[in-house]
Amino acid sequence: MQDLSITYRTTFERRPTLKDAVLRLGRGERAVREVEAVKHVSFDVPQGTVLGIVGSNGAGKSTLMRAIAGILPPTSGRIEVRGKVSTLLALGVGFNPNLSGEENVLLGGLAAGYTRAEIAEKYIEIAEFSELGDFMDMPMRTYSSGMFSRLAFAVAVHMDPDILLVDEALSAGDAKFKAKAAAKMAELVSEARTMFLVSHALGTVKDMCNDAIWLNKGQLMLRGTPEHVIAEYTRFVKVGESAYTLEDM
Amino acid sequence: MSIRRTAIEADDDFLGDFHVYEPHRAGLPRMRPYFRELWRRREFAFEMAKSSIRAHHQDTALGVLWNVLNPLLLASVYYVLVMVLRGGSDKLPSGYFAHLLAGLFAFYLVSGAMAGGASSVISASKIIMNTAFPRMLLPLSTVYVAVRKFVPTMAIFLLAAVISHLSFSWVQLLAIPMLVLIIVFATGLAMLLATLQVYFRDTTSFLPYFVRIWLYLSPVLYYPENVPEKLKILEFANPLFSLLGGWGDLLVRGELIPWSMWLQAFAWAFGTLIAGALVFMSRERDFAVRL
Structure with a gap:
């Protein structure tokens, strides 16, 4: 998989009801409140990459993943995906x-x-x-x-995904399952599959990924080796890279 | 692989090796791949329907029996109501109960598809946020639920028909294509309401009242020819007039209906289906943002 570029804005409305619509009509307001979840982000991901995506809550990580999976349409820009995508977005979703x-x-x-x-x-x-x-x-x-x-x-x-999208998946299992899951993911990568891993567990990102990006408020801050990106990210949020933050940030 | 392929060359939107996602909030997807995928994943709609039927009356003592009991009890309620208003059961035309059952069961097929369709997209928000698939499977699945619930009620109708000494003839077989038209119509409505509910969450709250009024405006509690002169416009303005009126005439009375009635029923059914499908498909990629 190569050549993935996204420029993306998304529009969320508050839960729309008739009353709101009528009131809005009376005030002559527009219905939409725009949230730019991902702003003009562009990057390519070659096949076989394990891309870690880090960033604080609301940085647009999950939105980005959903756009790659074809669930959320881009507002502008273009996404090209080569391969079969399997999604593992926010835990248990879809059940x-x-x-x-x-x-x-x-x-x-x-x-x-x-x-x-x-x-x-x-x-x-x-x-x-x-x-x-x-x-x-x-x-x-x-x-x-x-x-x-x-x-x-x-x-x-x-x-049998070509591209696996994982959103926070490894944070909930017990230690034994985490190890097993990590082994399985390593196995998939060794078969030259591509993986996107969204995680707040920076240790996991560091261990598993060979590439990383850092999103902040919808913008791509940095792309580089996991070590470098995590170092910059942790410096940004002003916490030292202790064992504690490695697991729980 | 430095050549940029265009969206036209891309495989379909859902499965395949190459996908291109470009901005679209409204606008129709490409039809051929859409319907190919829809057909390929039809099992999902069936499975979804089965599990929802199973889950619905899970905690009640009578279980799935309620699917038959509900419409039967309702028919009894309306029978009593009409009987009191007319002043005794001897004042009712013979075969009235069979007419009431046939009309009510078919009406409940339509209203069941409407109610199910309206909530189909919203209640599946989790799977919508997690998987890319033709969303049309969701309202279609609820139509299938309504049809599955309808089929056993026909056994009750047959029983009532035998008890009230209805005669049987080949004309009654023509009720089957009319039933198909009713289902087609219900499918279109389910898709329209599913879309509407995403944008106006009040839809499902209005729906029961709307459905009840629609029942009274349709030839279910009365015969098509009993409509007062002042309300003749209903014959054209109410889609269910030709659909349910024709259904009742064919099935219960074994009377052929005029071609104009067939034509109306056909136009309403397929007009609604096409409108519903187009509205739904043009909006479905916007659903994920609005759930």
Whole structure:
């Protein structure tokens, strides 16, 4: 995957209701309040890159990921993606809490365009990898947040993605699962797949990524090696690079 | 790979090896790949429908039986109402109960698709924010739910038809294409309402009242020819007049309906479907921003 450029603005409206619309009409106001989540960001990502994306809350990291996945349309600019994208955006998103884990995997897979047979084939691996056992048959509202994220991660990595988008996925599993997930991601990268990793755990970014960008308020601040970007980012937010911030920033 | 390929050469928007995303908030996607993907992922709509039917009456003692019980109880309520207003059951034309059942069940197919469609996009916000797929699958899935709920109610109608000694003839088979038109119409409405609900969250609150009034304006509680002279305009202005009126005449009375009625029903059904589909498709890429 090469040549990815995004210039992007997005428009959010407050929850639109008729009353608001009528009142606005009376005042002659426009309905939209613009939030520029990502501002004129351009970058290329070659195949096989593990790109870490760091930045404070609301920097536009998740918006950027959704744009790459084709979920949010760019307001201006252009995104080119070569390859099949698998998304693992904010934890557990895409799952219906009243259905069992198994049903959710099936529904999510069908929506993503896989056939029933393909999903059934991967389901065994997914169930095994997530280590959920009997919980796969239980409604997902009974899951702990760690179980949620384990299942979400298992689904994303087993769908044979060319490009894997991971948003905060590794923050919820326990230590053992984190290690397993990291190994799986390393395996995907070794097969020359591309990965975008959004994380506040700077240690993870440093260990796993071979390239990094830093977003701040929608703007691309820096692109470089993970060490360099993290060093600049931590200097920017004025905290020393201690072990504490490495995991929890 | 330094050559820039254009959007035209790109594979479809959803799957494939090459995607180009360019600004579009309104505007239609390219039709061929859109409908190819829609068809390819139809299993998703079916699976979604099945799980929602399963989940709906999960906690009740009678479970899925409610899908039949609900419309039947409702029909009984209206039967009592009309009987009291007319002054006794002997004042009602023979076969009235069968007419009421047929009309009400078909009406509930439409209104079920409307209610389901209106909430289909909003309630699937999680999967919309996580996966790129043709969003049209969501309202289509709720139409399928409405149809699935409708089918068993026809067994009740058959029972009522036998009890009230309705005669059977080949004309009644023509009710099947009319039913298809009703479903087509309901599909268009579901897509329109799904889009409307994204922009006006009040839609689902208005909907029950609108639906109730629409029921009274349609030939369900009465026969098509019983419309007062002053309200004749309903025959043309109310889509359900030709659709449900034709349905009742064909199925319950076994009477052929005039060509003009077929034509009206056809025009309403496909006009609504096309309008709904175009509105939905031109807006669906804006949904993710508005959820």
